[in-house]
Amino acid sequence: MGEFDGKTAVLTGAAGGVGYQTATMLVADGADVHIIDLLDPPALPEGPGRATYHQGDVTDWDFVSGVFDGLKKLDYLVNSAGVLWFGKDVSAIDIDFDIWDKVMDINLKSMVMTMKCAVPMMQERGGAIVNIASIQCLRGDPAPQDAYQASKAGVIALTKSIAIQYAGDGIRANSVLPGGAWTPLQERWDRDPEAARRAAEAVPLGRVGQAEDIANAVMFLLSDKASWITGTEMIVDGGVTALP
Numbered sequence: 056m057g058e059f060d061g062k063t064a065v066l067t068g069a070a071g072g073v074g075y076q077t078a079t080m081l082v083a084d085g086a087d088v089h090i091i092d093l094l095d096p097p098a099l100p101e102g103p104g105r106a107t108y109h110q111g112d113v114t115d116w117d118f119v120s121g122v123f124d125g126l127k128k129l130d131y132l133v134n135s136a137g138v139l140w141f142g143k144d145v146s147a148i149d150i151d152f153d154i155w156d157k158v159m160d161i162n163l164k165s166m167v168m169t170m171k172c173a174v175p176m177m178q179e180r181g182g183a184i185v186n187i188a189s190i191q192c193l194r195g196d197p198a199p200q201d202a203y204q205a206s207k208a209g210v211i212a213l214t215k216s217i218a219i220q221y222a223g224d225g226i227r228a229n230s231v232l233p234g235g236a237w238t239p240l241q242e243r244w245d246r247d248p249e250a251a252r253r254a255a256e257a258v259p260l261g262r263v264g265q266a267e268d269i270a271n272a273v274m275f276l277l278s279d280k281a282s283w284i285t286g287t288e289m290i291v292d293g294g295v296t297a298l299p
């Protein structure tokens with residue numbers, strides 16, 4: 056039996072690259088995984104654990120709270136839903152306020168909603184939360200997506216605060232900061248593999264990330280191996296942010 060056997064997890068954005076890979080790993084290890092995503096259901100990961108699909112919008116409080124209301128218990132929460140809207144999410148100086156608000160709602164406020172549901176369910180027996188931010192919020196960008204950038208900085212701050220508020224209840228909360236990983240979020244690389252090759256050249260470890268690279272970090276932070284780790288950030292970027 057794996058350590059995730061019989062545990063219950065909620066994962067947002069888990070029809071997408073990182074979330075789906077994490078869901079697959081958790082189900083393979085015996086967990087009961089509840090996947091939330093806007094998209095039509097993908098082929099669900101198969102046992103020994105079980106995957107249940109909840110199609111809906113992470114910014115819809117009635118939908119989100121309804122998913123949690125249907126659970127008997129909760130051990131893990133992974134917030135992976137996120138949007139990077141190239142072309143619409145631009146400099147703060149030029150951005151349409153509706154786009155700004157929508158990105159904030161999806162990338163940040165959704166995590167407020169899911170944690171508002173999850174934390175009370177974890178308070179008796181403890182639990183672990185992993186929120187996906189991005190290395191993009193650690194630096195400026197001459198080709199900006201400012202709403203994305205600011206929302207991801209908010210994810211780090213929010214996660215740290217929740218970690219400190221609920222550490223006494225045995226709830227751990229950490230952020231993962233991926234670098235560029237070839238998932239549907241970066242579908243521009245499917246259209247322009249040359250751009251992916253250039254992105255890989257800028258990575259000290261010589262390649263862009265894959266969903267597995269990020270999911271491995273999430274699994275570690277959920278696991279008991281990380282039982283003394285809370286309120287921090289794990290950068291998973293092939294060395295990009297370590298460059299001078």
Ligand SMILES: NC(=O)c1ccc[n+]([C@@H]2O[C@H](COP(=O)([O-])OP(=O)(O)OC[C@H]3O[C@@H](n4cnc5c(N)ncnc54)[C@H](O)[C@@H]3O)[C@@H](O)[C@H]2O)c1
Pocket residue numbers: 067068069070071072073074091092093094111112113114134135136137138139161187188189190232233234235236237238239240241
């Ligand atoms: N792939 C990268 O290069 C990269 C880099 C840094 C950070 N990240 C972050 O990692 C996380 C996972 O991204 P990914 O690479 O797996 O991308 P992805 O696009 O494959 O997955 C994101 C999922 O979120 C879902 N989603 C978006 N809006 C939603 C909503 N309103 N309600 C419900 N679901 C919604 C999408 O349908 C999608 O399936 C995101 O938060 C992203 O910002 C990704």
